[in-house]
Amino acid sequence: MAETVNNDKIIVGSEEWCAFPDLGIPAIKARVDTGAKTSSIHAFNIQKFRRQGQSWVSFEIHPLQNNRSTVIRCEKPIVDKRVVKSSSGIGETRYVILAHLRMGQSVWKVELTLANRDSMGFRMLLGREAMSQRLVVDPSLSFCQGEVHEQELDEFYGKKEPSKTGLKIGLLASNPDLYSNQRILEAGDERGHEMEFLDIKQCYMKLDATEPEAHYRGGKLLGDLDAVVTRIRPSVTFYGCALTRQFESMGVLTANSSSAITQSRDKLFSLQLMVKHGIRVPTTGFAKSPIDTSDLVDMVGGAPLVVKLLEGTQGRGVVLAETRKAAESVINAFKSLRANLLVQEFIKEADGKDLRCFVIDGKVVASIQREAAPGEFRANIHQGGSASVVKITPEERTLAVKAAKTLGLTIAGVDIIRSKVGPLLLEVNSSPGLEGIETATGKDIAGLMIASIEKKLGWKRDLAIKDPTYSDPDA
Numbered sequence: 001m002a003e004t005v006n007n008d009k010i011i012v013g014s015e016e017w018c019a020f021p022d023l024g025i026p027a028i029k030a031r032v033d034t035g036a037k038t039s040s041i042h043a044f045n046i047q048k049f050r051r052q053g054q055s056w057v058s059f060e061i062h063p064l065q066n067n068r069s070t071v072i073r074c075e076k077p078i079v080d081k082r083v084v085k086s087s088s089g090i091g092e093t094r095y096v097i098l099a100h101l102r103m104g105q106s107v108w109k110v111e112l113t114l115a116n117r118d119s120m121g122f123r124m125l126l127g128r129e130a131m132s133q134r135l136v137v138d139p140s141l142s143f144c145q146g147e148v149h150e151q152e153l154d155e156f157y158g159k160k161e162p163s164k165t166g167l168k169i170g171l172l173a174s175n176p177d178l179y180s181n182q183r184i185l186e187a188g189d190e191r192g193h194e195m196e197f198l199d200i201k202q203c204y205m206k207l208d209a210t211e212p213e214a215h216y217r218g219g220k221l222l223g224d225l226d227a228v229v230t231r232i233r234p235s236v237t238f239y240g241c242a243l244t245r246q247f248e249s250m251g252v253l254t255a256n257s258s259s260a261i262t263q264s265r266d267k268l269f270s271l272q273l274m275v276k277h278g279i280r281v282p283t284t285g286f287a288k289s290p291i292d293t294s295d296l297v298d299m300v301g302g303a304p305l306v307v308k309l310l311e312g313t314q315g316r317g318v319v320l321a322e323t324r325k326a327a328e329s330v331i332n333a334f335k336s337l338r339a340n341l342l343v344q345e346f347i348k349e350a351d352g353k354d355l356r357c358f359v360i361d362g363k364v365v366a367s368i369q370r371e372a373a374p375g376e377f378r379a380n381i382h383q384g385g386s387a388s389v390v391k392i393t394p395e396e397r398t399l400a401v402k403a404a405k406t407l408g409l410t411i412a413g414v415d416i417i418r419s420k421v422g423p424l425l426l427e428v429n430s431s432p433g434l435e436g437i438e439t440a441t442g443k444d445i446a447g448l449m450i451a452s453i454e455k456k457l458g459w460k461r462d463l464a465i466k467d468p469t470y471s472d473p474d475a
């Protein structure tokens with residue numbers, strides 16, 4: 001029985017079940033939050049588009065807490081845009097939509113902002129504006145307007161394990177526990193695909209001109225994959241690329257091609273290719289065992305300069321030499337290790353910052369600025385640095401897209417440094433990590449990677465069936 005007070009206002013507790021019939025959401029648990037002005041709903045894949053001269057937005061909702069496999073896809077006209085400050089102080093523009101909210105027996109129209117972040121695990125926050133003149137809050141209570149039981153949720157949304165009608169996608173990588181790998185598996189799962197983690201070292205292959213094969217631990221034949229996402233760590237580049245090539249010869253779509261990965265892993269070749277295609281990089285020299293260390297230093301304009309080991313990753317093997325003497329001794333030390341090394345003009349004005357642009361299918365889908373820890377010159381989030389959302393310039397966007405294209409990468413993390421002569425390319429990563437960029441931007445990059453595969457294979461997912469008894473006045 002729904003509780004009421006003053007005949008017209010209804011009593012709500014600190015959490016309540018709501019429904020949005022015109023969004024196709026029969027039940028969503030909301031945190032009743034008198035501290036928030038506007039109500040918000042946790043949305044993914046938020047995309048603006050135009051329909052009949054009006055701005056609309058499409059988005060996806062995971063209506064159930066701790067469940068990312070139930071997805072409702074929605075479309076609504078945009079009624080407003082608002083800048084909301086997150087806890088980290090970064091302003092974020094959110095779209096506002098109007099929707100009918102049903103709680104208990106009442107239905108009324110509310111404004112909802114589309115937030116792309118989890119709010120304390122709740123998929124929805126009910127703010128003051130939506131409560132005004134209708135609700136009275138008793139924070140000591142919960143679900144005053146009715147409980148929704150597990151069984152009803154199953155009926156509303158179908159069983160938690162939906163039958164897989166999607167693609168079969170392999171994730172070729174080394175460690176299933178890494179954030180990026182977890183997210184890719186989760187994103188595929190969520191979109192209805194059958195995801196399979198394939199440990200690179202456990203795969204082996206048969207070369208055959210007509211029937212090439214790939215096998216997995218225990219002799220299992222990997223014969224029916226539609227696509228493979230590769231996340232090859234540098235130490236297994238050689239074997240990982242050979243496997244990727246094998247999948248290609250079996251007619252399996254690979255998210256990044258083997259040839260693109262192979263050439264992007266050769267830093268020297270990549271930079272040569274960039275320069276050849278007119279992409280600007282910091283003045284750079286390469287050497288193996290330079291006899292004339294001093295001339296090598298002069299070649300890039302003298303100290304301060306950066307010395308990098310070609311085999312280094314994640315900022316390891318990148319050294320700043322502030323003086324000529326330091327530069328010469330670092331180079332000589334690397335020389336005695338017989339290491340391939342790169343010397344580069346030091347971009348001081350970058351002030352320990354760089355940009356990471358995530359490119360998918362020739363578009364920058366997200367970008368962050370990484371900042372060095374105090375006293376460090378390298379923007380390295382693995383070594384105490386930080387990352388934040390950044391607005392990149394059209395020139396930087398063009399540079400990122402061109403760099404990925406030059407290497408033939410469908411998916412790439414492009415690192416750019418801001419110098420006094422404009423943006424310069426640092427490097428391109430063919431297995432860019434997702435944690436820093438998804439956390440800072442709140443974007444579902446893993447989902448976009450899977451969406452790119454769906455598009456290439458011409459696969460379309462079923463949209464949620466909205467409540468057939470309800471007609472959307474906005475549609």
Ligand code: ADP
Nearest residue numbers: 282312313314315316344345346347354378379
């Ligand atoms: P890795 O591939 O090991 O991450 P990078 O070449 O990307 O190595 O360099 C790591 C970090 O060092 C960059 O993110 C940037 O902050 C800094 N850095 C690299 N090259 C330069 C340079 N030429 N001038 C100034 N800072 C640099």
